[in-house]
Every structure is written in structure tokens, then in C-alpha cells.
Amino acid sequence: MSKSLHITLITETYAPEINGVANTLSRLCDGLRSRGHRVEVVRPRQNEDQLRAVGEDLMLCRGWPIPGYPGLQWGQSSMHKLLRRWQRNRPDVLYIATEGPLGLSALRAARRLHIAVVSGFHTNFQQYTRQYGLGFITRLITSYLRWFHNRSNATLVPSVSQKTELERRGFERLELLARGVDCQLFHPSKRSNFLRESWGLEPGDTAILHIGRLALEKNLGVLKTSFDALVSAYPDKKLKLVIVGDGPVRTTLQQQLPDAIFCGAQRGEALATHYASGDLFLFPSLTETFGNVVLEALASGLGVVAYDEAAAAQHIRHGHNGAVAMPGDEEGFIDSACWMLEDDETLRRVRLNARQHASRQGWTGIIEAFECYLRTASETRDGVVVGM
Template identity: 50%
Template sequence: MNIAQPPGQCFALVTETYPPQINGVSNTLGKLCQGLLGRNHRIQLIRPALPGEKPGSRQAGNLLERCVRGLPIPGYPGLQWGLPAQRKLKQLWSRERPDAIYLATEGPLGWSALRLARRMKIPVISGFHTNFQQYSNYFHLGLFHEPAMRYLRWFHNQTQLTLVASTTQQRELTRLGVQHLSMLGRGVDCEQFHPAHRCEMLRSQWGAGTKDTVLLHVGRLSPEKNPGLLVESWSKLKTAYHDAERKLHMVIVGDGPSADELRKRMPDAIFTGALTGSALAGAYASADIFVFPSLTETFGNVVTEAMASGLAVCAFDTAAAHQHIQDRYSGSLAPAGHDQLFNDNLQWLAQDVEGRRSIRLHARHRACQLDWQAIVQRFERYLQHAALSHTIPAQAVPSK
């Protein structure tokens, strides 16, 4: 006997990025959207049309995708800003008014959705998925740091609630004046990312023998991800490493504006380009150490994916690593910005084979506690709570 699910609600998700695009925000939005659909809700997904895709609407079951016009983001091939779409959104929301709206990104599309939601008195919450205010330091745009922060603070303080991925992000945004913050967190698929996907044939293609040590980096190859430290840590490790039986190998998965420069500076590393699905899972599981020097993450999904795959993670004590790694127990952590300790930790992981084996077991155990279903249910509760509330923050002006 089939028991019918109770009728769900209608929620609108507004985002500038969504699968098949490859980044942490896209991955998170895909999981949240599919999770809500699985809980019998109707979803309006508003996003920019992908290259080669025409703007317009398409319906598949309880999912309505409304694709709007966008413009490419300089330096990020395949990613776009969504252009303001207030008229199109008004037509959509007048036909079927969402119970609540989630704004995942703060670009022109998100801005227009926020303005319209306030005018139509539709409850709206937001998520802080990307530390754009920090990127100015890496793209020599220091003059834009304060204006960017004022805008982000204003944007999020117009919503009932801003969801964050990690405790370190929550503390930083509180310091910067963003109000009404709540923890959402992130999950990881421990079936997709699993040590059982380790492949000796793939390792041999990398030139790695059974006893060799493979270091892996996964992520966008871009200045804000601190690629200079990736180069430095690899160079110093090779100089300090002494083990005649176990050779070192570096594999870099991903693409981005720094890719060509990294290939020049790391000629002995293997660059695979961007990977997804089983190819990505196999790359994780076939490595031994995960090297992650980024300091600008709101969370860092790749950290928990590496842990689920049974890797020993070398990272800074921030975002996902801070939240889910216990130093020298389930990974290694260096205080943010302490490059020397980061390098020392990497050398310790490479040289202490027995210690690394224990860390990999504990990393997998911790990752398996991070269930996406629990995150989706928490997200659902935030949307439902917003839908019950008719309180909308008073209009404010960004502070100078």
C-alpha cells in the first residue's frame, strides 16, 4: 500500500550557479534543490541560462526552472552573473506566489529578486556562499573591498535570515555587521566518495607504485585559492623528503585562470583538468594526502569529500577543516596564514606512514557523520519558519 506524501510548499531558489557547473555553490544548491523535491515541495529554480541555452521556463514534475539572461564573469569561464529579471520574476510570482524565497547569490539577479520580494511582501532568506569581499585582496582590487562589504552587509541584512556554512564564517560575518545568522552546514555523499573507489590502474597512470605517496589538490585554480603556497609546499616537501622506497607524486584536479602558471611552476605535477562523478571519486580515493592551502572558503566541500575518501587532509584551521578536523587525529591544521606550519604539517604527513594511516581512518569516520539529508531537513525548517513569518526587515541604507 502506497502512503501519499502530504502536499508540500512552493519555494523559490535564486542562484547564479547550478549543476552541471563545477563549484562548491553549484554542488550545494543542487543537493538542496533535489532534497526539497524529494520532500514533495514545489521548487522554482531561477538561474542564468548556461552558454548555448536559451532563456525561458521548463517544467519537470515539481521543478520549474526559470532561466534568465546572464553575462560571463571575467576570469571565470562558464560562470555568469544573472542580469536583473524583476519583470520576469513578477510574472512568475504573480502566477504562483512562493511561500518563501532563498537567495543563494548576491549578484544583479539576486538583487532584483530581493527588491521584488520585499515589494510583494514574500518572506526571503539568504545564504552566504562565497567570500567575494576577500577576493579583492587577490585580484588587486583593494579599493573595492569596503564598498563590496557594505553592499554584502546591506543585502543580507534585508533578509529575515542569512544561512552560513561554518562557525568560522559565522564569527567573521558577525564581526562585519551581518545580522540574523544561522548555521546550515554542509553534508557529504559518503557512498559517492569512498575509499573503495581506489584504483591501482589509475595510480599507475600517474606513475605511482603501490608504496608511493600521492598528494592531491582539487579545486578552482585561481588566485584567491592561494596557489602560490601549493607550489611552495610541493617544492619544500620534495627537498625535505627522504624515503627511497616511496616516491612522491602530485596530482592537481581542476581548472581556472591560474592553471597555465601552475603548470609552468610545477612541471612534474599531473594536471587532470576538471573532473566530476566517478572520475572525481576515483581520483580522491586513489591518492593519499589532500593538500588544501585556500584561506577564502566559506566551507570547502572538497575537504569533506577528501575525508570521506579516506585521505589525510593538510589545511588551514578554518571553514570545513576547522569544523570537522581534529589536528593530528583526523587531519592536520595550521593557524590561518602560518605557511611554515602548513609546510611542516605536510612533511609530517608524507613521512609518517603509520600516523597517516590512522588519520585516514578517523577522517573517513568523521565524514560519515555528515549526512546531506540532515542538512536538507534543516534547510526546509528555515524556509518553513520564514514562510510562517510576515516580518520583513525595514529598508536600510548601506553604512559608510
């Protein structure tokens, strides 16, 4: 039997914060602990931490708010604190999930102490700059991310398309680590007629659902154009647009979509109930490294329309268990949504196939692969990448 590892995870976001990175890291940590490993988490302090005791498996640092992103923060650089901590109790391997000041200080401390590092590419920051009118620094951010990740023993990416794109940009030692979904939590049986009635729907009506962070980089303008096109194409159907989530552009969206239902951020069983109570799921984002919500929607038995990249490219067969459009083809996206509602049998068949596919995408194999990558890195000589 392989020996258990002392693994330190460094991240600037963690549950109960609501985003794909926090959700994924929570799953991976729980999975590693259930397999007998010691997992230490280093992260910024959250509001919920006021009464939390900091121990050998949790180190909290100061956080700074990210402008325009309420509820998310950068972690303060903590190199000397990390050096002292790891000199006293040395980890076998680090997993650095974010590339901000905290992640950078962890990378520098690890290299000084010759501790192996695996990094994760969880967020397309270099694409966000274009959405925020900062395209002039895209090359600079890409250079920094490449420099950062090329100093780890391996960088884990969630999708084949992401791996191909980063290889093209000079990122090295990339490995694929997909994402899973909790198919017991996200299940069609969670459908609630009471919730649907609160949305103003009757049996036979259609809930057009979007779930995710309401931010500029999520391409949410397509929600309005798609919904307007569906209403125009199917005047005899009663359609209701339901948006679950929160974020910096929520107020703007509410002004643009005055008839939509805005449910705010949801967690756990409530989130699963919202998913299952929808019918068609629209996901227009073009900046995802993966997009956990796609798998959650499939598991909940929804007809999913997305662009053909990241999670959708891996998990949706067009016309079988969902519908995809070429990235950036807004007209194709709208056509896919219209096709999904063409007749009741099409949507019913797609939804059944979606659930069947997602039910095979559990976390067990992913956690095993993650453990393998960490163990391989920990066995690298002195934790140093040869030739660097």
C-alpha cells in the same frame, strides 16, 4: 503533517557547473523535492539549456560572463519578469543564493510583493578583492553584502567561523547551515591502481593531491612550496603532485609545476576515483566560506592538510583525522604536511579516522534544517522583516 512549500531558489550558478555553490544547491534542491516541496529554480541560461523546456519550475534568464572566470556568469537583472511571474504564481519563500544582479532583482521583487526571503552567504567576494589587487573596494563590497543580506529574514552561513566574522561586521539574523558529503560516492573503495599507474606511481609511492578551482584567490602558490618541502624532507620517498580541476590560473600553475600531473575538471564517479587514488590532500585556500572538497577528501580516506578555518576548523582534529595550521601560517602548513608523511603508520591512522568522521556527515539532517529555516521565514507576517 506540515504542508508542502512552494520554494523559489535564485542563483547565478547551478549544476552541472563545477563549484561548491552549484554542488550544494543541487543537493539542497533534490533534498527538498524528495520531502514533497515544490522547488522552482531561477538562474542564467547555460550551454546545456538549448534543448531544455522552460516550465513552471524553471525560469532562465540571460547571463553575462564574469571577467577572468571562464564558465561562470552573472545573471541579468530580471525584476519586472519576476514580478509578473510571482504575481501569477506566488512562492511561499525565496532562497537567494547569490548577490549579483539576478539576486538583487529577486530581493527587490520579493520585498515589493511581501514574499519572505532567506539568503545564503556562499562566497567571500569581499576577500577575493584583495587577491585580485582590488583591496580599495573591499569596504564597498562588504557594505553592499551587509545591506543585501540584512534585508532578508535570515542569512544562512556554512561555518561557525564565518558566522562570527560576519556578526563582527554587522550582518544580522545569521543562522548556521553546515554542509554534508555523499559518503557512498566519495569512498576509499574507489581507489584505482590503474589510475595511479597512469600518474607514474607504483605500490608504496605517495600521491599528493589537490582538487579545486584553479583561481588566484585559492592561494595555490603554497602547493609548490609545500611539495618542494616534502620532496626535500623525504628524498627516499617517491612523491607525485596531482592537481584536479580547472580555472584561470591553470596555465600559470603548469609552468610553475612542470612535473605535476594536471587532470582537468572531473565529475561524479571519475572525481570520486581521483580522490580515493590519492594519499595526502593539500588545501591551502584562505577564502572559503566552507570548502566542500575538505569533506569529500576526508570521506575518501585522505590525510588532509588545511588551514584551521571553515570546513577544516569544523571537521579536522589536528593529529587525529588530519592536520591544520593557523590561517596564513605557511610554515605551519608545510610542517603539518611533513608530519603527515613522517611514517607510514601516522598517515594510515589519520586516513582511517578521516573516513570514520566523514561517514557521519550526511546531507539528511542538513536538508531538514534548511527546510525548517525556509518554513519559519514563510510564516513571518507578510514576508517582511519587522523594523526594516
